[in-house]
Every structure is written in structure tokens, then in C-alpha cells.
Amino acid sequence: MNYNKLVDNVIKRILLLFAAISVITTIAIVFSLLGETVSFFKEVSIVEFFTDTRWTPLLEPKHFGILPLICGTLLITAGASLISIPIGLASAVFLSEYAGNRTRKILKPVLEILAGIPTIVYGYFALVTITPILQRLIPQTNIFNAASASIAVGIMTIPMVASLSEDAMKAVPNALRHGAFAIGSTKFEVVTKIVIPSALSSILASFILAISRAIGETMIVALAAGSTPKLTLNPLESIQTITGYIVQVSMGDTPRGSIESRTIFAAGMVLFMMTLLMNIISMLIVKKFRRVYD
Amino acid sequence: MSINTTNMKSRKLKSQIFYAIILICTLTTIAVLAALLISVFSKSIGWLNWNFLSSLPSRFPAKSGIKAGILGTLWVIGLTAIISFPLGIGAAIYLEEYSKKGWLKELIQINISNLAGVPSIIYGMLGLAVFVRQWGFGRSILSGALTMTILILPVLIVAAQEAIRSVPSSMRHGSYALGATQWQTITGVVLPYASSGILTGTILAIARAIGETAPMIMVGAAAFISFVPGGIMDSFTTIPLQIYSWTGKPQAEFQNVAAAGIVVLLAVLLLINSIAIILRNKYQDRVKS
Amino acid sequence: MSLKMKINHLNLHYGDFHALKDVNIDITENAVTALIGPSGCGKSTFIRTLNRMNDLIDNVTITGEISLEGIDIKKCDVIELRKRVGMVFQKPNPFPMSIYENVIYGPKIHGAKDKKVLDAIVEKSLRGAALWEEVKDRLHKPALGLSGGQQQRLCIARVLAVEPEVLLMDEPTSALDPASTLKIEDLMEQLKKEYTVVIVTHNMQQAGRISDFTSFFLNGEIIESDKTENIFYKPRDKRTEDYITGRFG
């Protein structure tokens, strides 16, 4: 009996350790980024980092202004959101409010497949299919451009918006829809004035999740967006995102301990902060707007 | 009457236009998936053959193969599964069966959901800083697998938690009533009941790892590997990494090689997902009966 | 007293299941018509056909004729029909918005925009539902914060706000406490001055207290329709008598 109790206790401690790995991971991420970032800022002033408008750590004269990379990241994110949010939400509305059982049976797997396709495949699709189409439509499009990558990132994040929003709309009680129909609402009015507002917090959270994914998306932009850090809003030009830069440096052979190799940790830190911010916003939204149906 | 109904026509028109827009958007999604698959499969025709599957990388498109990638992926994913499986289930057991409600559980749970939102490339940087450099594992399969483990652990824990939560508490009580300890109850009752659910979740998490590219670039998997790995300290490449390198090459023919690589990758994922679905169906059948 | 709605040879099937069998009723204007009968006999199904809420359910087939002021409701525009024939449900279903927004939801979709007009509608409707005094100081608070009885009266106000001609109520008090039930029963007396009311209840005392006409449903058929006092004191059918006297149901 005592022996059994002992085993139980020991096992409990070991399992606690396993569960603690998640906390350790977070700490390790912060410290591993922080270590090199601190070394980086010993050589580059933090003011230059956030105000210089050029990012050329691999070329002489070196400039360490992160703004062009942030600009590139935001350009991709904005473009992707323009696709994923409306199409994702529309698909969610269709699935939750219009589709019959048979249609759902076709549509759900389509979304699941889209969600399961690795991002490298979307990168290939951007470069090999989307870019040539864009070039035919608008001839001055660069072979590497923000638009093509944005479209691919947008497509990749459609399923996220669609399935989370659909779940949220399905959770809206039918009684509310009937209440609205019973005083003469059209379907459009029921969807836009009752269903979507009732599910708003989760719908917004799904948008934030898609945005956060777009910020951190790497392979699509590494393949299709180019490697020219630039402060531009023109989606037809070649640009570079934070993630794209990190990959570029990692594929080359930059000597360890050099300032060039430290730049990726400083850039990574900025990326981590941006996604962390998104996570926090999403949590706040869910908390603030949480509605409980009885 | 203060309310007129003269707006009826325009309201109904609006409703119909809305439906049309919704329908078009939804159909777009389907069309895009079709375009993607057609683009990949049509380019891979003629390139996906036994030669491709059994050759190492080459400077010449026609001689390039994905053997090193397949084996590298097998090594990394196999090792990832071996490491992450016990860790993930253990953590889930702790959270569901042992931990009491309180700040510790809350902290861990918030951490897990936060980690799920961290971009995969950041995990790659962690792997680079810790496993490759600090622990001195270098650009090895082991570094790759440890990085993948950290990456999929949050997903795996959540999936295992859900499976464990689905075990009715009456089953636990039955076991306690016989004088079993908590650990005996977990191994004797909870885990067997939750096993197929756990397995399904684990397999899906691992399927996600197979497609991951960015973290492997960070830990220094090389795209061009001209030998087959023989142990966990060897350097390696993976299927997605080879696809990346082929897609980025200037010669147009390499795009066909990349397409062939993608077909292989999708086939592997399809296979794994089918296994998960079959397991899930079995599991649901049993829960129902 | 004139005829508001007329139901002729109404049959309804859910798939193969014959839920309403040759139902014929007249609904009198400015009166309360009660529908009584044991659970599962088709009362809800019937009342839903009156403003075509059954259109929302798959696999329903309806034959026969329902007319509103002599016009077949099948030929009416469904949106317009539901504006004229509003419905209150068994469980209160306030929208997750403020009390004020709940009431103006209907008028707004039907085209009212002016703030003054909307304010007036809110007060009139809430007074009409005997809720004004209780909520006039917190109109912009969430409707879900109201008690169950208040929520149900809000749902009545929400329907009154679109100025319907007929008010359908499907067991509006069955989820409420006795005090709230009493309030809503008192309300009926007022409502029938302006509206035609059809109410489902399986509480016989309630039917007796508030209605002018009563129809007794059993297994999808109407057994008997008459003035309420006749149904209660001089039932012609043995089954009605058994039900009224509580011998089954």
C-alpha cells in the first residue's frame, strides 16, 4: 500500500515536469532571443534600429533599420487579411446559415484539406501559378512581389477564419434566428443583425488568429515575396518580411557570432513581440465580449 | 402608421445579392483548391517516377530525387514521435488528472495556448540557440527532432487532454472503489479508454510537423544532402526542404521536380490523415456503443 | 366581430409523419383564441403555420388553405406576412443587445429611421407589454440582464413594435414563474383591444381565464372549437370533457 502511494507520488512529480515543459519553452524562447538581441544592441543603437529606414546588414554600408522589414510584414498581412477575412467569413456564413447537409459534406473537407496543406506548397503555388497570372494581368509586376505572396497567405488562412467563425455562428441559438424571422426579417437581416453580432467575439478572435498567422508565415514569403527590404506600399514590388529575412540569412553561411547572424535574433524578437501582441488582443476580445447563452 | 413597408423590394434584393456574394466567395475557395491541385499535379506528370523516389539530389533536374528527403523526414518525424508522445501524454495526464484548479494549472494552460500562436520559425530559432549551439547537437537529426517536439507539443497536449476529458468520471470512480491508486486508475482505466482519441490527436499533430519547413531551415537542415542518414547525429534534409530548394531554383525544369516532391509530400500526409480518420471512426463507434 | 384568419382543410406532414390532420378553424378579430391539448398533439406545429415559420424547417409539406383577411397566405410575401402576423415563443429569446435595441430591431429593418419616432415606438411598445415602468431607467442595459418574465414581456414588446395585426403566442408563460405569468395574463385583456391573439397553452385554467374562443387539439386533429365557456362547461365531445376534467393529458 505504502509502496503504491510512493509510486503515485513520484509519477505525479515527473508528470508535473512534463507539463512544465510548456512554461520552460516560453522562457527558453524569450531568453534565447534575448541573449543575442542584447549583444546585437551593444553594437547597434536601439534608436537606429527603430528609426533608420534602410535595412542592409549584409551589404556595405550596413544599415540596421527594421522598419522596411516591418513594413513588408504588414503589407503581406494586410493583403492576406483582405482575402482571408471576407472569404473566410463568407464561407462560414454559407456553411452555418445556408448550406444543406449535402453541401456541407463537400465543403467541410475542402476547408480541411486547405488547412492541412503545408505552407511550402502554398509558396510553390504563389511563385509558379499566382505570380505568372498577376504578371499577365499587370505587366509591370515583379517576378517576386508582395501581392502574390499575400494572396497565397490569404488563401492559407481562409480555413482558420471559416471554421472558427462557423463554430461560433452555429453556437448562436436558433431561437434568436426564429425571433427575428417571426417579425419579418429577411435572411440577410437575420445573418448580419443577429447571428454575426451574437457571435462577434469569436469571429473577431478568428480574424486575429489569421492575422497572427500571416505575420509569422515564412515559407510563402521566402519563396514569393522577394528579398528586397523596402518601405513601400506597392504590392507589385519585391519586398522582404521579417521572416523572409531570417530565412535568407539562415540559408546563407553567415559566420556565427557576427553582427549579421545576430540580426536574425533581433528581428525574431520583433516578430515574437508582434505575434504575442496579437495573442493578447485575442484573449482580451474573448474575455471582454464573452456572451453566455442559456 | 409610423412604419411603412415600402422598402420590401430593396430589402429582398439585398438579401438575394448577399446570398450571391456569399455563394461566390465560397465557390472561390473550392476553385482555389482545385487550381492548386491541378497546378501541382499537372507539373509533376512525367517527373514523378521510381527514379525520382530513389535518387539523391542532383544539379540536373532529370537526375534529381527525393530519397534523402524521404529518409530524413522519416528519421526526424520518427524521433519526434518517440520523444513527444510520452511528454505530451504525460503533461496531459498531469493537467487533467493530477493538477488541482489553481494558478499553476492556469499558468500552464495559458502558456500552452500562447505557444500555439507562436510562429514556427521562432521555434526554429530556439532550436538553433539551444539544441544546435548550446547543447552542441549541431545540425543533426536530433536537433531537428527536438525542435519539432517543442513545436508540436502544445497541439499534442491539447488533443490528449480532450481525449482524457472524454472519459466518464464514473469509470474512474469504479476503479477507486476497488482500492486502486490514482496511477493505477489512470493506467488501468483512463488511458485504455482514451487511447484511440489520444492516438488520433497525436497523429494529426505529427502530420503537421511533416510539412513544417522553416524550423528545419533554422536548425540547419541542408537542402543538398548527397548521402542517406545513418544515425541521429547525422546531418539531414527533409521533403519540404527539398521542395523549397527546387522551387527557388532559376531553371524552370526544377519546378516540375518540386511539383513531384509536393505530390510525394501530399501523398504522405493523405496516408497519415487517413489513418487518423480511421482511428477516429473506430473510437466514435466505441463511444456510441 | 369579424373574421381575421380562416384555416381550411389544413394538413401538414413532417416527412411521412402526418402532424396536422384536416384542421379547420376561424380566428376572430380582436379576440383571444386559445389552443389547448396534450403535449405533442400539434399545437406548436399549427401555430407556426399561421405565419409560415414552418418554411424554415426542411421536409415539411403543407396542403389546404390559410387566409388572412381573405387572402391566401401562401400568396403573400413571407416577410410582409410575418410583419403582420408576429410570434412570441415558449422560451423568451431576447437578442443579445440592449433593451432599447431589442424593441427597435423590427421597426428599423422595416424602414423606421428617425430617432424620435423610434423613441416613441419603444415607449409605446414597452407600455403595451406592461414593461415600461420596470425598465424605463435602464433601456440601454443588456436585455439578457432582465428576469425571465421581463424578458418574455420584452419579446412581446419586440413584436408589438412592428405593429402586427395578429399576435401568435406559443406557451408564452410555460417557462415563467406564477407572478410573471399573472402579469402576462393580465396583458392579454389589453392586447386584444388592438390585436388578434392566438395563444397556445397547456394550462387549462389559463385558457379559461384569458380566452374568448378555444380549440381542443388531439393527435393532430381538432376535436372541438367553440366559445371558451362552451368548451369548458358544455363540451360536446367526450374526449374534450375528459381532457378538461383532467382525466388525461
Ligand SMILES: Nc1ncnc2c1ncn2[C@@H]1O[C@H](COP(=O)(O)OP(=O)(O)O)[C@@H](O)[C@H]1O
Ligand atoms: N421539426 C419536426 N420534425 C419532425 N417532427 C416534428 C417536428 N416538430 C414537431 N414534430 C412532431 O410533430 C408532433 C407535434 O409536435 P408539436 O407541434 O411540437 O406539439 P405540441 O406543441 O402540441 O406539443 C409531435 O409528434 C412532434 O414529435
Ligand SMILES: [Mg+2]
Ligand atoms: Mg409546443
